[in-house]
Amino acid sequence: MRKAEDILALKGVKPTAVRLNLLEFLLEQDKALSLKEMEIGLLHMDRSSIFRSLKSFEEYKLIHSINDGTGMTKYAVCAEGCNCELEDLHYHFYCTSCEKTFCLMDHPIPSIILPKNFKMTDANMVIKGLCDQCNK
Amino acid sequence: MRKAEDILALKGVKPTAVRLNLLEFLLEQDKALSLKEMEIGLLHMDRSSIFRSLKSFEEYKLIHSINDGTGMTKYAVCAEGCNCELEDLHYHFYCTSCEKTFCLMDHPIPSIILPKNFKMTDANMVIKGLCDQCNK
């Protein structure tokens, strides 16, 4: 497991107490979390402090946000070596049963054919269905 | 151009004045619209009436909704023959310059390889970038 402190140092983000706690919490997860879930998981921490830390993390490309259609933005720590470029894009999977949102890091996005002269700079790809734990 | 009346009849939705006006308006568009844009385009019509008509339309599979990451759900009329099944899924394109959201009907989603035992039932795929009009 990568250490929060190292990641902050690597990305050039000042390691405050809030940021360290938040990033450590995010690193423990096996799914993407909403702001509300972080509030609940980090009881002593203020919502807007979490929110602003998330914005910083996003700006410095430590985490990426996912719009999974639930109405709540989810956040997940970027994989090692990710620079949030086009080639780092990956599918996300939202399980409609357990309501977890996962990064499908090992299943890259096939090349997408666009209409003539359209240019892709970003994408939000969410597949919905049942995850392996719920599809039984 | 398909007629609103015919579509409502085909899908078994009672053709009220609000629904006819709304569907006609949607059929004129070359992009997916937000609730707010419909309110502006249909000045005399109440927001919650539009909202509830959209919900009915979605339920009866006349239209589909798109979560393009702008924070406003967009709606577009389904193509002829669409049953909102997996095979009717398509990419959407959000142009960050003109802020239009398009259905890419002619560019089908390639088959997506999922982790073992994951089952796909739906998807929200949004590509962001510049459309042909803005990419000059």
Next chain:
DNA sequence: CAAGACAGTGCAACTCGATTGCAAAGTTTA
């Protein structure tokens, strides 16, 4: 080390898209 400058935090308030309660109006049914 001290003073000022700056960044980060916590609280409360606010924004805005989405949604709902309710009564009036319209439509269908018996």
Next chain:
DNA sequence: TAAACTTTGCAATCGAGTTGCACTGTCTTG
């Protein structure tokens, strides 16, 4: 036609996201 049901319009509410502001902690510079 009257009762039952559906649709509509208005106003109120909800909730995620965001921001203003004062306080605190940290850094910089003399």
